[in-house]
Amino acid sequence: MRFTPQKIEEILVTLLGPEGTPLVRELIGKANVSEFDLAVKTKKDIKIIRKQLYILHNYNLVGFTRKKDKQKGWYIYYWTLLPENIKFNDYKMKRNLLEKLKMQLEEEKKELFFVCPTTCVRLNFDQAMDFEFRCPECGELLNQDQPEERVKQLQKKIDGLEAEFMDLKQEHKKKKKQGKERKKVVKAKKKAVQKKRSSKQKPVKPKTKKRENIVKKIRKIVKKKR
Numbered sequence: 001m002r003f004t005p006q007k008i009e010e011i012l013v014t015l016l017g018p019e020g021t022p023l024v025r026e027l028i029g030k031a032n033v034s035e036f037d038l039a040v041k042t043k044k045d046i047k048i049i050r051k052q053l054y055i056l057h058n059y060n061l062v063g064f065t066r067k068k069d070k071q072k073g074w075y076i077y078y079w080t081l082l083p084e085n086i087k088f089n090d091y092k093m094k095r096n097l098l099e100k101l102k103m104q105l106e107e108e109k110k111e112l113f114f115v116c117p118t119t120c121v122r123l124n125f126d127q128a129m130d131f132e133f134r135c136p137e138c139g140e141l142l143n144q145d146q147p148e149e150r151v152k153q154l155q156k157k158i159d160g161l162e163a164e165f166m167d168l169k170q171e172h173k174k175k176k177k178q179g180k181e182r183k184k185v186v187k188a189k190k191k192a193v194q195k196k197r198s199s200k201q202k203p204v205k206p207k208t209k210k211r212e213n214i215v216k217k218i219r220k221i222v223k224k225k226r
């Protein structure tokens, strides 16, 4: 699965906030864009652009090259998005989210929760007991929460993410298989070439065989003498 520009934009804007949208749009599909061009095109201050670029760089989602401006004597940085890293970063974040959701679900299933009737707080059993089952905010008596809806929502999110991972896995497998088959073809070709070559080569020189025999004989003689 290759990420669409929309998907890339969505991921990067999650990191930068909506104010990063113009920069991200200028970077997508281009390579080695000068930071000054980025500032001009987004109509933003170079400092803001640099700050956003550094954030992306911290996540390793953007790479740069720099060139010295001979006239002015300073370096100009040219930026390029790294789509593979963006993909991997997205995968990592989703993995973490999945772990978190699973833990939450576990807790929802094994813990008892209590809520204030006017929704000030939601406390687990121990916390509720500490407050003698009264809301610490408004003093109302707490009710036991019905977690069914929450559990359902969590399960839905977990299922969605797991299905996505399953797709990724299958895609990975497919790619691996394709890679293996490609290797096989390359190997077969190599073999064919070698065969052709070796059939052209002269048969193994008898000279070396003779030499070996002579060496053996000499060794025997030396052994006997000892």
Ligand SMILES: [Zn+2]
Pocket: 116, 117, 118, 119, 120, 121, 135, 136, 137, 138, 139, 140
């Ligand atoms: Zn309350």
